[in-house]
Amino acid sequence: MKVLLRDYLASLRERTELDVILPDLLSEKGFEVFARPQVGTVQHGVDIGAVGLDQNGVRSVFLLSVKRGDLTLSEWDGAANQALRPSLNQILDAYPSRLPPEYAALPIIICLCFGGEIADNVRTSVKGYIEDNTRPGRRFEIWNGDKIAGLLLDGLLREDIFPKALRSDLRKALAMLDEPAVAYDHYARLADRLALNAKTSSSAAVTAARQLNIANWMIYVWARDLENLEAAYRTSELGVLHAWELLKPTIEAKGKDKEALDRSLMQMINLHLSVARDLLKDKIAPASRSRDALASAVRTRTSTDINLALFDIVGRAGMASLWMHWLGQRTDWAATGQDFNEDCRLYADLAMDIVESNGCLGLPIADQQAIDVALVLLAALGSEQNPDRISDWIETMVDRLVFAMRMRRLYPGAGSDYRDWIDPPSDDERFRRATVGSTLIPLLAAWASALSLPRARARLAALRRDILAHTTMQMWLPDADSETHHYLDSEEHGHALLDLPIEAKGAALLETIREACDSHPELDGMSAMRTNCWPIVLLASRHWRRPMPPQFYIGSMAPADEGGAPSSAG
Numbered sequence: 112m113k114v115l116l117r118d119y120l121a122s123l124r125e126r127t128e129l130d131v132i133l134p135d136l137l138s139e140k141g142f143e144v145f146a147r148p149q150v151g152t153v154q155h156g157v158d159i160g161a162v163g164l165d166q167n168g169v170r171s172v173f174l175l176s177v178k179r180g181d182l183t184l185s186e187w188d189g190a191a192n193q194a195l196r197p198s199l200n201q202i203l204d205a206y207p208s209r210l211p212p213e214y215a216a217l218p219i220i221i222c223l224c225f226g227g228e229i230a231d232n233v234r235t236s237v238k239g240y241i242e243d244n245t246r247p248g249r250r251f252e253i254w255n256g257d258k259i260a261g262l263l264l265d266g267l268l269r270e271d272i273f274p275k276a277l278r279s280d281l282r283k284a285l286a287m288l289d290e291p292a293v294a295y296d297h298y299a300r301l302a303d304r305l306a307l308n309a310k311t312s313s314s315a316a317v318t319a320a321r322q323l324n325i326a327n328w329m330i331y332v333w334a335r336d337l338e339n340l341e342a343a344y345r346t347s348e349l350g351v352l353h354a355w356e357l358l359k360p361t362i363e364a365k366g367k368d369k370e371a372l373d374r375s376l377m378q379m380i381n382l383h384l385s386v387a388r389d390l391l392k393d394k395i396a397p398a399s400r401s402r403d404a405l406a407s408a409v410r411t412r413t414s415t416d417i418n419l420a421l422f423d424i425v426g427r428a429g430m431a432s433l434w435m436h437w438l439g440q441r442t443d444w445a446a447t448g449q450d451f452n453e454d455c456r457l458y459a460d461l462a463m464d465i466v467e468s469n470g471c472l473g474l475p476i477a478d479q480q481a482i483d484v485a486l487v488l489l490a491a492l493g494s495e496q497n498p499d500r501i502s503d504w505i506e507t508m509v510d511r512l513v514f515a516m517r518m519r520r521l522y523p524g525a526g527s528d529y530r531d532w533i534d535p536p537s538d539d540e541r542f543r544r545a546t547v548g549s550t551l552i553p554l555l556a557a558w559a560s561a562l563s564l565p566r567a568r569a570r571l572a573a574l575r576r577d578i579l580a581h582t583t584m585q586m587w588l589p590d591a592d593s594e595t596h597h598y599l600d601s602e603e604h605g606h607a608l609l610d611l612p613i614e615a616k617g618a619a620l621l622e623t624i625r626e627a628c629d630s631h632p633e634l635d636g637m638s639a640m641r642t643n644c645w646p647i648v649l650l651a652s653r654h655w656r657r658p659m660p661p662q663f664y665i666g667s668m669a670p671a672d673e674g675g676a677p678s679s680a681g
Contacts, residue, residue, distance in 0.1 A: 112282075113264055117256045135321040142162060172210060181229070188236070196240065222254045284301065284330060288337055294342040298330065313364070314368055317372055355644070387431045391428055392457075395428075426487065430646070430653055435452070477524065482658055498562060506567050509571055513573075519542055523549075549583070550587065550658045552579075553585065557668065587660065588661070590631070593637060594637045621668055
């Protein structure tokens with residue numbers, strides 16, 4: 112296990128990636144962390160400040176200056192951004208006078224932290240610097256990858272709270288990153304076991320959240336090195352949902368455990384968005400405008416796999432856009448300097464670029480893909496996309512849907528059997544079973560009504576009347592049990608809004624949806640909504656393939672007879 116941790120630490124590419132784990136590691140070891148890494152503030156060389164016992168049991172101040180990877184000549188005292196030696200000089204010159212008064216009399220230990228090892232051509236210089244600047248009450252320690260890995264094993268991953276079964280799950284997840292579904296299963300088992308351990312107390316929940324964070328970081332870093340981020344994306348998505356479940360019992364509480372769980376959640380969200388950025392911006396975006404380039408890149412012999420893969424990708428892009436929309440509304444992220452509104456538009460544009468460049472996105476192959484369609488449409492709404500792009504896509508989907516249903520070929524069925532997706536049933540009895548219900552058609556009809564697309568509305572109404580009279584047109588709304596079960600899909604829950612009117616005019620459909628949303632306010636009572644963390648509700652819907660609650664968009668839709676595009680999401 113120590114070898115795995117040491118390799119993980121050495122593979123970290125950014126200093127900030129090591130910053131993520133060190134404060135939690137120190138807290139778990141009993142340290143009081145009084146200074147954390149911050150963006151946009153002068154830190155005088157100190158990335159992390161903490162008070163705790165040294166190896167001799169003496170209470171001391173630990174001042175950590177953190178660098179990534181191996182300590183090379185450039186990273187020590189060269190042209191590298193924020194080289195270590197100048198940072199140490201800043202600590203010596205300015206930081207002792209900045210210590211909180213209650214710590215001023217304590218001995219100081221300045222820690223040189225880096226994930227790898229000291230290069231041979233730097234070792235003598237580092238040793239000389241330490242000898243020249245050591246004083247009574249002030250000394251230095253080198254925390255390299257081996258040292259930090261040992262601290263992790265003695266702290267966050269010690270045997271009594273991270274036993275062999277959990278370590279085995281983590282090792283298997285890392286070993287199977289080239290098989291994302293298998294790696295995900297091992298990670299999911301690890302997350303479930305940690306969740307059980309967390310139920311004893313809020314402090315146990317904090318430890319479990321930190322362990323999940325470490326596990327997700329290890330998966331991400333190793334997957335990044337393998338250039339296969341699929342497992343990292345799926346596990347980071349599940350990690351955010353587990354982090355929310357760990358936080359939920361403390362939402363109304365105050366104190367250190369609540370603050371620690373808040374930080375863990377934001378770290379998991381930030382990690383998930385880092386994976387999404389690497390996957391979508393770096394891997395997907397360069398080919399997003401080339402005709403059928405992404406479809407051709409899917410390694411399969413079936414059009415079904417291509418359809419599933421590309422709708423999943425555009426759903427991820429839509430979800431990333433909505434995360435950026437949310438972050439752009441939060442004042443606590445303003446100091447990062449990131450233009451979240453621009454990123455919101457970028458991801459929404461990316462989704463539509465992929466749609467317009469890949470013909471297979473003209474119609475889903477399964478009704479459960481309605482969540483991906485809804486995420487792209489909502490992202491377009493939140494980023495103020497040109498409504499013509501959305502309208503063209505909806506018109507295309509409606510045309511192909513009508514044709515597929517009439518021909519009984521490659522239509523979006525209600526089932527989850529992969530064999531039915533490859534070869535949808537065409538005989539009368541099995542066709543009726545495969546089309547017993549639809550969430551995709553009411554979704555398309557609602558947006559066609561709001562966007563004033565009379566031809567699309569008329570075609571859907573005729574399809575309903577002539578071919579799908581037996582089909583239950585439905586949407587899904589949360590119920591009183593959704594708060595308990597939605598985030599981790601632990602049990603079935605929610606209301607089914609049935610027998611929705613699919614008519615040529617469309618106004619009746621929008622009014623029916625509005626009335627149902629008004630009479631079922633349970634979504635507003637869910638913890639993620641009450642605390643303005645609404646993307647987590649959508650993330651859970653995407654992850655577990657559950658339809659999007661219509662409350663997210665129905666308030667922005669004007670009645671069909673008023674015309675015009677839906678107004679931007681707030």
